[in-house]
Structure formats: structure tokens, C-alpha cells
Amino acid sequence: VGGNMPVDGALFLEFIPKSHQYLLTTLSVFFSFGAVITSIVAYLVLPQYSCVKSFNDNCNVNEHNNGWRYVLGILGTLTFIMFICRILFFRLQESPKFLNSQDKTHDAVTVLRKIAKINGNPIDIKESDIQSATVNNKESDIQSATINSANSNHTESFPNDTPQPQVRFFSDPIQWFLLKLHPIKPLFSRKWIKTTILVFCIWILVAFAYIMFNVFLPTYLESLGLSNDENIDGITLIREVLGDYVIYSVCGIPGSILASYLIETRLGRKGSMALATFGTSLAVILFSTVRSRTAEVVSSAIVSLLATLNYAVIYGYTPEVFEVKLRGTACGISAALSRV
Known part of the structure; x- marks a missing residue:
């Protein structure tokens, strides 16, 4: 799952036109469906x-506390079914943008023709069409870099596209490891270092707060239930806590939908993230001050909506802000850092 999320997001973004990139934010609604x-x-x-x-x-933990095993078994079975369906029923093509960035123009043309055919609009595209568009883009980049260089006190170095030497792990593990780090290097170039650091920090801090709240919430609701009714039995208590958690999860669904709308308004991506983060902080403060069960459920539902909104924007913003060659690497590292 940790590997699927960044790859799927980057791949989806490379298949759709720029005017429909907001759909990536909308797709995050399926995270909420999964939580529900x-x-x-x-x-x-x-x-x-x-x-x-x-x-x-009189509950023997070794014999009777098997609920978590059953839950994991059911969810694992559902995941396996989706895995099989993904292989059998969905023939996803490689990204033509990625293929072209790797100088695999012929493969990119083949993919574009298949996509056009599937959509009922076959096109006669040739390798020369892609190559000429690529040359124009490169000339534009070089011209831009030349202007920037003329206005600065140092020259801009362009990435080296020379193929890296192949080194086996067992023959030279240190050199092998350094070569594996080569795709990360451009992220910390002068052009991208500020964006990279900011995006990585956003993922780390948002994930830290979101995961901590989600882990803490059931335990807190359980203690709140005990303090409100000392005569409550164990089964009733856990049912109430999990019922409240269902409400919390359901309230995340409109967050993703609202995010896909807000990013297309004057707020944009950055404004939507700022608004959602500020709103989430206020909701968490409210959650920490109220004491009744109803107030806790309402405030936690607001946290769920705004936090999901924030995550949806971040999930779509990260692959959008990086260029094609860096997109997969940046998304993968961001997802990894969010789990630290």
C-alpha cells in the first residue's frame, strides 16, 4: 500500500490533461471509503x-481475544480480491510522459494510440510529432535557463542524462547504494531544493498529527465512556466507541470532495492547504476542551472532515508541483517520510 499510493497518484496525473488534474484530489475520497x-x-x-x-x-485473552485477527483477515481478503481484479480487469498502460522522458518515444507513441483507441477516437500520431514537441520544450527550457544565468553570478548546470554504469550489489555494495541514490540528487538541486524541503516537511508534520490523533481517539473515547457511565459493560462500551469511530470515518468523505472544489477556486492548492490546516487546529483545540460524548463526536467529525480535506490537497499537490522526471521519486520519498 505504501508503494501503491505515490506511484498511482503520479501515474494518474500523467494520463490526464492539465485541465482535469483536480480529479487526483477527488480520487482521495477512496481513502475515506476504505476507512469507513x-x-x-x-x-x-x-x-x-x-x-x-x-x-x-472472565475473558481469556489467549482464547477469546481474536476479534482483531478476524478484522485483519476480512480486510486482507478484500485487498487480495482487489489485487486480483486489478490484474485481470484493468490493463493499465505505462505513462507516455514517463516513456518520453526516458527517450522511449516509440513506446510512448504505442501507448498514446492505445489510449485514443480505447476512447473511441483513433489518432495518427508519429514519433516525429513527439520528438518535435520535446525539442521545442527543451529549447524553451534552455532559453529560460540562459536568461536566468545571464541575470545571476554563476552558471546553471543541466542534469546529466548519461546512462549510469551498472554495478551489482554483491560486487560493490557501497557503489551500488550510491547509484541508487542518483535519482534523488536532482530534488536537492538549486531549482528544486526549497520545494523539496517544504513538501517533505508538510508530509511529515501533517502525518505526525493525523496518525497520532487517529491512534489516540479510540482510547480516549473508551475512557470517556467509562467516566460517563461506570456501570457500562465491556461489549457495550466497545460498540459505542466503534460506532463513534464509524461516524468519524464517514465525515471524512465530504472532505475529499470539498477539496477538489476548493483547489479550483481563488484559494488554489496552497490556500486550501492553509485553510484546512488552520481549521483542523481549531477543531483539535475544541476537541480537547469539551467533555460530553456528543460534543466529542461532533468535534472529532469536524477534525475528520478538515484533516481529510488537507490530506486530499497534499496528495494531489505533491505530484503536480514536480516535473515528470522527479515526480515518482518525490512522491515516494514523501510517502515514506510520512510514515517515519
């Missing part, structure tokens, strides 16, 4: 097959 499905499965399974540590019931 998981919450519902947990709500239906865990109460009957779990031992609640807050109670001294």
Missing part, C-alpha cells in the same frame, strides 16, 4: 470477539 469499510467491519466483529482491558471479566 474498515470501521464498519470492526464495529460488527470486535465487540463479540474482544476482551476489554478496563474490565475484569
